[in-house]
Amino acid sequence: MKKIVSLILALALGLTMCAFAFADEFPQPEGGKKFESDWAIFGMTVKIDYEEEGYRVYIKSSDPQQMYGSEWEYNCVYNQEKDALLSIASSKNDYTTETVTGDIVRGEYAYQGLDEEGQTTVFAINENGCLTWKDGRGQDGADLEFTDIGAFEGYWRSEDGKVTAEINWSDSEIGDEYGYNVYLHDERDGSYVDYSAHGLYDAKTGKLTVATGSGMIFNRNAEGNYDTETVESVELVFSYLGNGKILLEKDNGIELIYDFLGSDSQG
Numbered sequence: 001m002k003k004i005v006s007l008i009l010a011l012a013l014g015l016t017m018c019a020f021a022f023a024d025e026f027p028q029p030e031g032g033k034k035f036e037s038d039w040a041i042f043g044m045t046v047k048i049d050y051e052e053e054g055y056r057v058y059i060k061s062s063d064p065q066q067m068y069g070s071e072w073e074y075n076c077v078y079n080q081e082k083d084a085l086l087s088i089a090s091s092k093n094d095y096t097t098e099t100v101t102g103d104i105v106r107g108e109y110a111y112q113g114l115d116e117e118g119q120t121t122v123f124a125i126n127e128n129g130c131l132t133w134k135d136g137r138g139q140d141g142a143d144l145e146f147t148d149i150g151a152f153e154g155y156w157r158s159e160d161g162k163v164t165a166e167i168n169w170s171d172s173e174i175g176d177e178y179g180y181n182v183y184l185h186d187e188r189d190g191s192y193v194d195y196s197a198h199g200l201y202d203a204k205t206g207k208l209t210v211a212t213g214s215g216m217i218f219n220r221n222a223e224g225n226y227d228t229e230t231v232e233s234v235e236l237v238f239s240y241l242g243n244g245k246i247l248l249e250k251d252n253g254i255e256l257i258y259d260f261l262g263s264d265s266q267g
Contacts, residue, residue, distance in 0.1 A: 026053035032078035035085055035123065038153065039131045039146035042173045046131060046146050048085075048123075053077075055085050057123060059133070062171075067097040071106075072140070074121055087121040089114050090137060111137055129203060150201035150240055152180060152208050156256035162187050163254055165238075165246075167208075182210045184236060184248075192218050197234045207249075208238040 028036075028050045035055065039046040044061040055076040062069035072092045076085040091112040096105050115121070121136040129148065133141025149169065156165045166183045176198070184195040199210030211234070218228055237249040244258040 029078045029080065031080055031083055032085065034125060035078075035131070036151075038149050038151050038169070040149045040169065040171055041144060041146055042171055042178065044144070044146075045149075045169065045171060046133075047151075054088070057085065057087075067099060068094065069097075070094050070140075074123075076121075076123065082122070083124065085123040087115055087119075087136060090119070090121060092137070092140075148201070148203040149180075150203070150206070150208055152201065152238060152240065152246060155259045156246055157259050158254055158256055163248065163256065165248065165256055167238075180208060180210065182208075182236060182238075193231075194218075195231075195234050195236065197236055199236075206239055209235065210238075211235045 032050065032055065035048050036050050037048060039048070043063065044059065047058045049056050049058075055078065057072075057074040057076055059072040059074075060069060061071075070092065071094075072090070074085075074087040074091075075089040076087045078084075079086050092110045093112075094107045094110070096107075097103070098105060115136060119136040121141075122134040124132050124134075126132055126145065128145065130145035131148070133144055133146070135141040152167045153169045154167060156167065157163065164185045168181045170177050170179060170181055172178060179198055179200040182195070182197045182199070184193075184197070186193045186195075197210035199208060201208045239247045239249065241247050241255070246256050246258075248254040248256055
């Protein structure tokens with residue numbers, strides 16, 4: 001038994017060392033770092049992540065009224081000469097949303113697999129700082145320019161769990177709904193505050209500012225109950241720190257960590 005355990009530990013150590021060596025062998029290219037963000041236009045979002053030796057590009061279009069959309073996924077590498085991401089594998093499929101349950105039902109792939117000659121998709125950033133999409137298998141990306149919206153979507157929490165932020169992207173064309181919806185909960189100092197706000201990311205400053213909305217302050221009284229106070233105007237500023245962290249620029253700065261399961265655990 002001891003011999004088996006030793007073999008398992010040796011194998012685990014070997015895999016760990018391989019992982020570190022693999023990461024060192026494929027460092028992220030400097031020129032490709034500007035692509036790693038979320039991008040959007042009305043009705044469509046692009047998410048670009050660096051995954052060791054290359055980039056994963058995920059594109060989703062949606063029509064909430066018709067309850068359908070499409071998904072594209074690309075495995076890309078950065079080409080320094082063209083200063084662009086070039087695909088090596090691509091896929092596309094359509095989906096519908098069940099009106100009653102809200103479940104996503106995906107159809108068959110229109111295409112899926114390695115790109116052949118003449119099928120390479122090119123992602124570049126133009127002079128306006130917008131992401132362009134030259135589709136190698138059709139005309140899906142023709143004339144589209146995506147704005148950098150930063151990588152803020154998700155559920156975030158402070159290390160002690162007393163401050164949480166749920167940040168959701170809305171690409172609706174209705175009124176001023178285009179942008180991020182932010183729900184912030186702060187339960188420090190014997191009271192707690194709930195904020196609901198809306199705003200946009202500024203790629204020039206690297207900050208997400210939500211300056212519209214309202215807040216509700218709940219102060220604990222001597223009886224142990226809470227007295228409420230309404231805050232009519234809210235301004236919250238977030239900046240992305242990298243490595244799954246954002247900074248809430250409030251009270252000398254509060255670091256929030258991305259919590260993959262946070263929103264699900266909240267109910």
